[in-house]
Amino acid sequence: MSSDTATSTGRAPTVYVPSSEALATVLAPGARPPRPSPLSASLTFSWRALLKIKHVPEQLFDVTAFPIIMVLMFTYLFGGALADSPRDYLQFFLPGIMVTSVVMITMYTGVGLNTDIEKGVFDRFRTLPVWRPAALVGMIVGDVLRYVLAALVILGVGLVLGFRPDGGVLGVLAGIGLLVVFSFAFSWVWTFFGLVLRSEKSVMGVSMMVLFPLTFLSNVFVDPSTMPGWLQAFVKANPITHLVSSVRAAMAGATDSSAMIWIVLWSAAFILIFGTLTMHRYNRR
Amino acid sequence: MSRRTSGLAIEAEGLTRSFGETRALAGMDLQVPAGTVYGLLGPNGAGKTTAVRVLATLLRPDGGQARVFGHDVLSEADAVRARVSLTGQYASVDEDLTGTENLILLGRLLGLPKSAARQRAEQLLAAFGLTEAAGRQVKKYSGGMRRRIDIAASILNTPDLLFLDEPTTGLDPRSRNQVWEIVRAVVAHGTTVLLTTQYLDEADKLASRIAVVDHGRVIAEGTPGELKSSVGSGTVHLRLRNADQRPEAERLLQTTLSVPVQLEADPVAITARVGGDGSALDASAQAARALGELSRAGIVVDDFSLGQPSLDEVFLALTDRPAGPATDERDDELEAAR
Numbered sequence A: 001m002s003s004d005t006a007t008s009t010g011r012a013p014t015v016y017v018p019s020s021e022a023l024a025t026v027l028a029p030g031a032r033p034p035r036p037s038p039l040s041a042s043l044t045f046s047w048r049a050l051l052k053i054k055h056v057p058e059q060l061f062d063v064t065a066f067p068i069i070m071v072l073m074f075t076y077l078f079g080g081a082l083a084d085s086p087r088d089y090l091q092f093f094l095p096g097i098m099v100t101s102v103v104m105i106t107m108y109t110g111v112g113l114n115t116d117i118e119k120g121v122f123d124r125f126r127t128l129p130v131w132r133p134a135a136l137v138g139m140i141v142g143d144v145l146r147y148v149l150a151a152l153v154i155l156g157v158g159l160v161l162g163f164r165p166d167g168g169v170l171g172v173l174a175g176i177g178l179l180v181v182f183s184f185a186f187s188w189v190w191t192f193f194g195l196v197l198r199s200e201k202s203v204m205g206v207s208m209m210v211l212f213p214l215t216f217l218s219n220v221f222v223d224p225s226t227m228p229g230w231l232q233a234f235v236k237a238n239p240i241t242h243l244v245s246s247v248r249a250a251m252a253g254a255t256d257s258s259a260m261i262w263i264v265l266w267s268a269a270f271i272l273i274f275g276t277l278t279m280h281r282y283n284r285r
Numbered sequence B: 001m002s003r004r005t006s007g008l009a010i011e012a013e014g015l016t017r018s019f020g021e022t023r024a025l026a027g028m029d030l031q032v033p034a035g036t037v038y039g040l041l042g043p044n045g046a047g048k049t050t051a052v053r054v055l056a057t058l059l060r061p062d063g064g065q066a067r068v069f070g071h072d073v074l075s076e077a078d079a080v081r082a083r084v085s086l087t088g089q090y091a092s093v094d095e096d097l098t099g100t101e102n103l104i105l106l107g108r109l110l111g112l113p114k115s116a117a118r119q120r121a122e123q124l125l126a127a128f129g130l131t132e133a134a135g136r137q138v139k140k141y142s143g144g145m146r147r148r149i150d151i152a153a154s155i156l157n158t159p160d161l162l163f164l165d166e167p168t169t170g171l172d173p174r175s176r177n178q179v180w181e182i183v184r185a186v187v188a189h190g191t192t193v194l195l196t197t198q199y200l201d202e203a204d205k206l207a208s209r210i211a212v213v214d215h216g217r218v219i220a221e222g223t224p225g226e227l228k229s230s231v232g233s234g235t236v237h238l239r240l241r242n243a244d245q246r247p248e249a250e251r252l253l254q255t256t257l258s259v260p261v262q263l264e265a266d267p268v269a270i271t272a273r274v275g276g277d278g279s280a281l282d283a284s285a286q287a288a289r290a291l292g293e294l295s296r297a298g299i300v301v302d303d304f305s306l307g308q309p310s311l312d313e314v315f316l317a318l319t320d321r322p323a324g325p326a327t328d329e330r331d332d333e334l335e336a337a338r
Helices: A018-026 A039-057 A056-081 A086-105 A108-118 A121-126 A134-161 A168-196 A200-216 A229-236 A239-252 A255-284 B047-057 B077-081 B101-108 B115-128 B143-154 B173-188 B200-206 B224-230 B243-257 B284-297 B311-319 B329-337
Strands: B006-020 B024-033 B037-041 B063-069 B085-089 B161-164 B192-197 B209-214 B219-220 B234-241 B261-263 B269-274 B299-309
Touching: A018 B115, A018 B173, A018 B192, A039 A056, A056 A086, A056 A134, A056 B024, A086 A108, A086 A134, A086 A168, A086 A200, A086 A229, A086 A239, A108 A121, A108 A168, A108 A200, A121 A134, A121 B006, A134 A168, A134 A255, A134 B173, A168 A200, A168 A239, A168 A255, A168 B284, A200 A239, A229 A239, A239 A255, A255 B329, B006 B047, B006 B192, B024 B047, B024 B063, B024 B209, B024 B219, B024 B234, B037 B047, B037 B200, B037 B224, B047 B063, B047 B192, B085 B143, B101 B115, B143 B161, B143 B173, B173 B192, B173 B200, B209 B224, B209 B311, B219 B224, B219 B311, B224 B311, B234 B284, B243 B261, B243 B284, B269 B284, B284 B299, B299 B311
Parallel strands: B037 B192, B037 B209, B085 B161, B161 B192
Antiparallel strands: B006 B024, B006 B063, B209 B219, B234 B269, B234 B299, B261 B269
16 A cells, blocks of 8 residues: 555545755744743643643543542442441542542643653654653643542542541642642652653553552551551652641541641652752753 | 855864773864765764764763864853754654654753744744644654654754764665755754764765764765775676576686675665775776677576676675674663763
8 A cells, every 4th residue: 555545544645745845844944943941841741731731531530430439339348347338438538539549640640741751752852852741741740630620520429429538628628739839849750650661561560669669558448547657657758648638628628737848848859859850850861 | 154164074083982891982073164965884883873972062071172063062061052953863753742742842941032033943843744643643643754843843943963873773775865855954054964874875875974983983985986996996797698507607706706695685686886995907898708608508698787896896896794783872872971
């Protein structure tokens, strides 16, 4: 078959003959526009992330189906045993499972970056004279939309099952806001691993090894006061615990200022350390 | 200041780069004059792709220096990036996006306002015969179309230097011709092209100068004609009327010329290298003598030509082995870089 028929439409393809006039019009050197600002370049890259969602909507599966399964599974698994009823448990549990699900989704940022690089399109991005972190910032901004979507799906399921937050709309929005800020910062851990590790599979493997203990050894599922001392020490230091405490407080209409300060510090540290490591790696290869 | 610069587009001295045990670049020197197509010719794994990636600021060399239009690829990477474009061996566009979206994305990243980026995208798609496929995802494009959208993306900002890394590998002959036409048009408009290829005829047809690369080093450099004559022999191609006369023709040629004679796949074709070392006569005299012997023996020759050796033969003479496949460089690099 001819080279120009990629899809089997059945009609005869028009053969492309390079025309020197047509090529001349596109090859005439024009004035070069000034390079875009860091913000504009990052937004352009997040537009790319949105286009990818448009063309490959299946990728939203992990921000919709996965969170729904998490909420249903754990609410009915633990609800009766840990509280009087699933509905009672949900008042305590929903902010925690929201944090768990969204934080787990952050690992797809690393997986996505790894695949992108494998395909070679980043070679072109890295030869563009734009602000260096823009490609990665844009990618994570696109992912933030997925985090928001996952949080809203969980909230929806929670409300249907009987979650009634005392903090009202503002409290819930503040809680989701905190979660999204932390997740944005936390994503830089995965961009680093996405650049360093060999394959998509190893990125997944490492993420799971980090995420499982981090989310389970926390105050997501139960009150840590019944845990042995050494475990309590870990749980208290765990950023996920601080995040859950502050999201829980916000949704209940209160403020946990010490947890909030911890979250700000953790977020800043993730961006500073892993953002720098990521960019170092991105520039060096 | 003029956008186009005369003089040298690329100057590289002693570039080295290793990936683990593999020495991809082992002291490569390059001088690429501006405004020409310069061919880097060599087998897979010779170091061509690594050289391109160093020059395009994608990879740091372990040692040596490289300047693109006078800008150092390490300390002035941004200035280099503003003037170059890369069409890699692997698709350097986003396969999930459509042709239009890819070009608008790049236009925006190069600083064009939205409407100008769209207009530029449409222009490019039309010039590259992709208007019909504009709204289709690139992953649904054929090999030839994919190459074209890739090159269109690379000339979006009319770069001063375009890297084409094996632009026709895996393409059918017609798509290959289309790419060649495009390359000729690009260079005619003042863009310097650094072309890597493992196809000798491609370097021969497109490049005004060629560097033959092997084991991370330039082992010969010059115009295609210079490279061929440096090997110092010509080739006689003969086509006989009767295939059954070929064995006798072979024997005659061998005895009169005392040179290697090659039987081609075509049952009437026969090839002999003449004018080699130690021969008293020059190539044309030898060829004339061979023709005389054949006609005396009653062997009818339908077609006769005396030409320079092919670049294939040049490569063989330079490296003592044919230009064959080896390992895939970028895979080595991805392996080692992690």
